[in-house]
Amino acid sequence: MTNRIGLFGFGVVGQGYYEIAKNHRPALLPETIVVQNKNKKRDHSLQFSFDPKDILDDPCDIGIELISDPAQAYDYVSSLLKSGKKVISANKKMLSAHLPALLELEKTYGGSLLYEASAAAGIPIITCLDCHFAGDDISKLQGILNGSSNYILTRLFQDDLSLQEAVKLAQENGFAEADPTLDINGSDVSSKLTILSLHAFGRYIPEGEILTIGVQHVHAADVALAKSLGLKIKLIATAQKDKEGLNLHILPTLVGDNDPLFLVENEYNAAKITSQNLGEQFFQGKGAGSLPTGASVYADLTKAEKGYGYSYDKLNGKKITTELPQAASLEVIISADSPDALHPVIGSASIHQANGRYWAISTVSTAELIKRLPAIEANKLSIVALNNTISEDNVLAQIQRQETVNIS
């Protein structure tokens, strides 16, 4: 049985999937490839179409959507699902915004939608959450979900680069976009956390409701402090269940060497899942790149071929309802260039001067931090979660010890 496959988009991910299929099973190559830009230089041995109808109005069996524009991606994916087709997508922004509607279309028209490549690129995390954690009760999911940010943090720790230098290097090595904003401000991670939370907990929390602080204000002084404590800083996404609902937050976080996340470096991603049946499961793999992301698309294709669809086990057959996250308390280190910048966020905590920066350690609620995000951004506040790696007193003692150290 050969399936007719239509592909939208031929960028980094599309080319990765294409190469894998070509080398391994040409029957899984697309019959039609629709691209947008007629003037882009492309492989001359391939034929491209510029008309989406060549896929949408054609009796193809499986449609693959790998374009960057979320609105257009939604048009293509929803249109294919309305024709009862099998659809594969990697568009995390689009999926995160539209999963409830897309699931309804899937149910109504009998198609199926797979999207392994939309989170943690080469790690089969969505399929594992959906299938291997069936019948399980997940209490916590924690992960490093953005390859660019992790690459940048790795450079800060290993090569003593500044953030700007590290971003430039990430771009040169193909781990960050020309406009790296969505990567370094954590927005990309919040899309993924929304998608993963639906599979892990059966709860749909729009990404805009998640406390999201990226790596954009991590300072060389933070790196020096973490190093002096034997710790690293990673951009950690957390979703944790409590009696009322889900706590969700994404922010730079201290990680100790007894945590498997400590060894996740460069463009690698990871996810740690705590559940009733399985204890702690840990997955680590490449979180960016043409082949790793293309491999997840290819794997989805082999699943679609067999008729595999997500079971959304944690929804228990119920319709998706939109929920808000619960507020959680976080112990954080906050630092800035001036003491005034700290006041709106730190409450009554005392301010310490060291390494040419002003520091406070405070317990803050995620809801409060969300309200203060404009001030945090305006004042370039650096916020790093303690993550139970170390006591407030020990951090304070180290900050005070560093007072004479000069950070360039």
Added chain:
Amino acid sequence: MTNRIGLFGFGVVGQGYYEIAKNHRPALLPETIVVQNKNKKRDHSLQFSFDPKDILDDPCDIGIELISDPAQAYDYVSSLLKSGKKVISANKKMLSAHLPALLELEKTYGGSLLYEASAAAGIPIITCLDCHFAGDDISKLQGILNGSSNYILTRLFQDDLSLQEAVKLAQENGFAEADPTLDINGSDVSSKLTILSLHAFGRYIPEGEILTIGVQHVHAADVALAKSLGLKIKLIATAQKDKEGLNLHILPTLVGDNDPLFLVENEYNAAKITSQNLGEQFFQGKGAGSLPTGASVYADLTKAEKGYGYSYDKLNGKKITTELPQAASLEVIISADSPDALHPVIGSASIHQANGRYWAISTVSTAELIKRLPAIEANKLSIVALNNTISEDNVLAQIQRQETVNIS
């Protein structure tokens, strides 16, 4: 659609699966449970059958085999496959010996066979190898695949116990059988490595052909040496592809703190897979226990329900042929109570005396070690692979430094 499910065996794994199905989806509970021993004390609220025909001659849709006797397990599984049924098994000894025959039955009669719980208990490693690594080229698979051995090694390193004390503790905590032989001599791992190699490389290497040295002769002096070098010893299974075929070996191995295997402790298992598309993937999870292993059976059941069968992507549609492993060279530390015991294995390497033991460092071939296994066993030789963590010279220097240290 409700499937009629028949279950053989109601031990630790069977009870784990039963509990998960009962709590989550009673439709996945077995209609019939066949057990062997009429006199065993069992849950009185459940009905048991003692006649295998109650499943084998019945129009059940899915048969689950979770008994311990490999010969009987083969009878049940092959008989179910001959009726074209969907079958789930966790019997690694049986599978490792009979996979070629069982795959033929699957193909001939149109049934399907899933066995996620047979390797690394709670880690979805077989499904991931089969599906997520489709279209990929795996060059190396390395893992900690026996929960009991890893628990025992953890106790040696964390609590300074003797091997005998650690084995006793493992038994008390339910991580080792009353007869722990198959766990501590590595035999259990070799079954798993045969199964995983079929999925990872499309090659069937009978477990008896794999160099297998367990943890039975790891000595307190080895632990002291590894600790003094900042390393740990783990029982590592390795399958590595070269131009000719596969190198396979299982033996106690030094692991450094830059390797994610370093943090795998207690009954946890792990697998590290290096491939062309995905770089290095790492999986870690519980490798023993009723719920983790039962969860893999339950996950297989949800897959069987959807008609999912393994694709054996690496076989490329070819029939299984039995292969022998390629010989590989290993740098190893060999130690014993007497210098005479070392001579047959170490070639021309020099012998050093330290900590009341005799030591040599030598590069040996796996084929040579297999020949010497009876002598290794008779002389209780301890053999630990260096695994590129450290140079021979540095190990030697540390052994010589330890000469005055007294190991009780």
